[in-house]
Amino acid sequence: MNFGLDFQPKSRAKLLIGGSLAVAMSFGATISASAGVSEAEAARLDGDLTPMGSERAGNAAGTIPAWTGGISEPPAGFVQGQHHPDAFADDKPLFQITPSNASQYAENLTAGQLALLGAYDTYSMNVYPTRRSCAFPEAIYAANRRNAVESSLVADGNGVDGALVGTPFPIPTQGVEVVWNHNLRYRGHKLTRQFAALAPTFGGAFTPITVRDQVIFTYVDPTNETTADLNNISLKYMQTVVAPARRAGEIILVHDTINQVQGPRNAWSYSPGTRRVRRAPTIAYDNPQSYSEGLQTADNFDLFNGSPDRYTWEMQGKREKYVAYNSYKLSADTVTYEEIASDRHINQDLVRYELHRVWQVEGKLREGQRHIYTRRVKYFDEDSWTMSAADLYDARGELWRVQEGHIIQYYDVPACFNASEMVYDLIVGRYTIQGLKNQEPMINFFADELNEEEFTPSGVRAAASR
Numbered sequence: 001m002n003f004g005l006d007f008q009p010k011s012r013a014k015l016l017i018g019g020s021l022a023v024a025m026s027f028g029a030t031i032s033a034s035a036g037v038s039e040a041e042a043a044r045l046d047g048d049l050t051p052m053g054s055e056r057a058g059n060a061a062g063t064i065p066a067w068t069g070g071i072s073e074p075p076a077g078f079v080q081g082q083h084h085p086d087a088f089a090d091d092k093p094l095f096q097i098t099p100s101n102a103s104q105y106a107e108n109l110t111a112g113q114l115a116l117l118g119a120y121d122t123y124s125m126n127v128y129p130t131r132r133s134c135a136f137p138e139a140i141y142a143a144n145r146r147n148a149v150e151s152s153l154v155a156d157g158n159g160v161d162g163a164l165v166g167t168p169f170p171i172p173t174q175g176v177e178v179v180w181n182h183n184l185r186y187r188g189h190k191l192t193r194q195f196a197a198l199a200p201t202f203g204g205a206f207t208p209i210t211v212r213d214q215v216i217f218t219y220v221d222p223t224n225e226t227t228a229d230l231n232n233i234s235l236k237y238m239q240t241v242v243a244p245a246r247r248a249g250e251i252i253l254v255h256d257t258i259n260q261v262q263g264p265r266n267a268w269s270y271s272p273g274t275r276r277v278r279r280a281p282t283i284a285y286d287n288p289q290s291y292s293e294g295l296q297t298a299d300n301f302d303l304f305n306g307s308p309d310r311y312t313w314e315m316q317g318k319r320e321k322y323v324a325y326n327s328y329k330l331s332a333d334t335v336t337y338e339e340i341a342s343d344r345h346i347n348q349d350l351v352r353y354e355l356h357r358v359w360q361v362e363g364k365l366r367e368g369q370r371h372i373y374t375r376r377v378k379y380f381d382e383d384s385w386t387m388s389a390a391d392l393y394d395a396r397g398e399l400w401r402v403q404e405g406h407i408i409q410y411y412d413v414p415a416c417f418n419a420s421e422m423v424y425d426l427i428v429g430r431y432t433i434q435g436l437k438n439q440e441p442m443i444n445f446f447a448d449e450l451n452e453e454e455f456t457p458s459g460v461r462a463a464a465s466r
Contacts, residue, residue, distance in 0.1 A: 035152045036162065037171050042148040045170060051141035052134070053148075053170030053181075054382035055357065059320065063130060063355050067383065070135030071411040080412060083442050086328035087409065088131055088352075097125040097322070097353075108322050108355060110379060112391040112402030115426055120344050130354040131326050133409040134383040134416035139222075140186050144170045153177070158309060159259030160184070161227050165220045167385055175315030175361040176308070179378070181385035183305065184234065187415050190216050190450045193443040194242065195420075196337060197434040199293040204343040209291040210243040210440070216450055219258065227258065234258040236455035240463065241291070248272075250290075252283060253460050260307045270460050277457045277464075285310065286372045295401075295432040296423045297372065303387040303403050303421055304378065310371050311363035318357050321379055323388040325354040327406040331419045335438050345424065346433055351406065357382045358389075373400070381407060384416040394427075401425050413445050 036042075050056050050067050058065045071087055078085065097105050102117040109117075116123050143166025151163040157176040160168050168184055169177035192214045200206040218224075219234045234256050241250040249272035257263050269280040282298070284306050289296045299306040324330075330340065330350040340346050358379040365374045375393035380386065390403040405418035420435035437443070453459055 036147070036149040037173075039149060041171060042145055045141075045145055045148060049171070050383070051144055051170075052136065052167060052383060052385070053144065053172070059357070064320065064357060065130060065132060067132045070383070070414070070416070071133045071409050072135040072414045074412040078412065080446075081442055081444070083331065083333040083437070084328060084408060084410060084412075086326075086332070087133060087411065088128070088326055088328070091128050091131075091352075093126040093128055095127055097127060099123065105322070108320055110321055110389050110391060110402075111377065111399055112389065112404075112424070113322070115399055116345065116402060116424060119426060119429075123345050124348050125322060125353045126349065126351070127322055127353045127355070128326075130356060132356075132383055133326055133411075134381075134407075135409065135411070135414045136186055136416070137414065140166045142166070153180075155259050155261035157313075158261050158307070159257075161259075164224055164227060164230075165222065172315070172359075175313040178315060178359045178361050178380055178385070179304070179308070179313070179387075182303075182380055182387045184219055185385045185417065186220065187417050188217065188413060188445045189220050189222075190447045191443055191445050192447045192450070193437065194440040195434065196436040196438075196440060197291050197432065198337060198341050198436065199291075199295055199430065199432040200341045200343065202343065202429065204341060206337075206341050207244055208337060209241065209247070211239055211291070212242050213237065213239040214447065214450055214454070216452060216455060218452075230258055232257045232259055232263050236452060238455055238460070238463070247291075249464065251460050251464060252280060252290075253455060253457070254283060255455070256305075260309060264307060268457050268460060270464050272464070275464070277460050286370075292423070292432045292434070293430075295425050295428070295430060296434075300403065300423055301434075303390055303405055303418070304376075308363075310366055310369040311376070312366055313361055313363045316360040316362055318382065319360050319379070320355055321358050321389070322353045323356050323358065323379065323381065324351050324404055324406045325356060325381075325388075326408060327352045327419065328408055330406055331408060331436075331438065333438055337436060337439060340433070340436065340438070344429060345431060346422070356388075386417045388418070400427055410443075410445070415445075 099117045147163045151168040154161045167181050172178050194212045196208040198206045216236045237254045239252050241247045251270040253268045255266040267280040267283040270277045286297045288294045361378045363376040373392045377391040379389040381388045388405050392401040394400040402424040405421045408419045409416045422433040424431045
């Protein structure tokens with residue numbers, strides 16, 4: 001399968017993809033065999049569906065507008081490398097959801113949002129007009145059309161075959177396909193970024209953990225002609241801690257696979273204290289993420305990543321929910337981390353919520369498997385396949401943690417995904433927010449200098465010695 005991709009300078013972001021390996025989903029305890037849709041069904045991507053597979057029309061109430069192409073060009077005066085100016089700075093909130101009126105909007109709120117509104121009397125949600133801003137390169141749309149017909153699930157849902165570059169299942173029929181769409185979503189080919197992670201104490205104090213990461217999303221390498229050319233690697237990711245000084249120089253390296261049965265994730269870590277690169281099998285599942293102060297698991301990064309094998313999954317259809325969308329204000333370089341962080345929750349005046357259609361998928365822990373979350377309900381934005389929110393349940397079946405992503409359109413690429421993400425712990429009463437770049441350099445979507453030799457254990461040693 002040759003996609004004949006031609007990336008022009010305007011969006012020279014060689015294509016990309018998201019997080020780690022996808023999540024296998026099913027309607028029951030097993031996953032149905034899956035193959036591509038018919039040519040006639042795929043033609044809907046140029047008809048009633050957008051090229052990403054979302055509904056082109058708005059909703060009956062008029063509160064969700066029709067998709068008209070999104071924002072595929074930067075505004076006048078934008079310079080590559082700048083933080084992204086708010087595309088909708090003149091919009092005003094339509095209304096505010098507060099603890100006192102939450103029941104009025106309950107139908108369009110997630111269980112997690114209702115819990116936050118019930119837990120904190122200072123928590124509120126400013127709801128703005130819905131702007132369907134997501135847009136992607138034409139090469140992605142072309143790949144989606146081919147993938148719709150040629151993609152298939154393999155390895156009992158733990159793998160994908162026949163797909164490259166674009167959304168593997170733009171017209172999904174099973175939950176597993178929706179989550180594959182999230183994990184293999186377009187974000188570029190090679191990129192570097194630096195971000196801050198905050199985990200404020202009960203009084204609101206925090207010490208930022210600053211991280212530099214690099215990624216090659218091999219799934220979107222335009223030189224590949226078939227899935228077999230990937231050598232079962234969907235991405236290569238390296239992360240280095242920059243600050244604080246006591247942790248500076250820590251490195252992790254991850255190779256994620258596109259077929260977990262054929263070969264699981266490989267991970268390594270480097271500690272300046274030992275000066276050794278070691279295998280790191282704990283960078284997966286429910287092991288604590290190293291810079292979240294125990295508030296986030298390894299598979300919470302990017303809202304979900306890693307092997308799907310500990311859960312069965314059910315697709316529960318589409319819902320209309322208020323999700324954090326076009327939150328440019330939260331990402332602005334004029335906003336400090338001190339302005340974002342507060343006691344119990346972030347500064348909600350910086351978050352913009354809009355009504356969007358989302359795919360709702362539920363994961364339930366398989367019998368005989370172990371994980372601290374026994375149930376996960378996930379919400380995926382229809383226009384980008386980005387996971388925008390999740391409700392996480394403990395062994396008692398009680399809601400424990402709430403995830404939220406903050407989607408923006410990177411119109412210079414163009415690509416649409418979360419600018420930052422967070423986890424609220426309802427039991428502890430704390431939260432962590434990651435991916436903040438307000439006081440960091442903007443993402444370099446055009447890091448052509450990256451090469452795959454750097455993403456090896458020997459490459460980690462070389463990086464550590466510099």
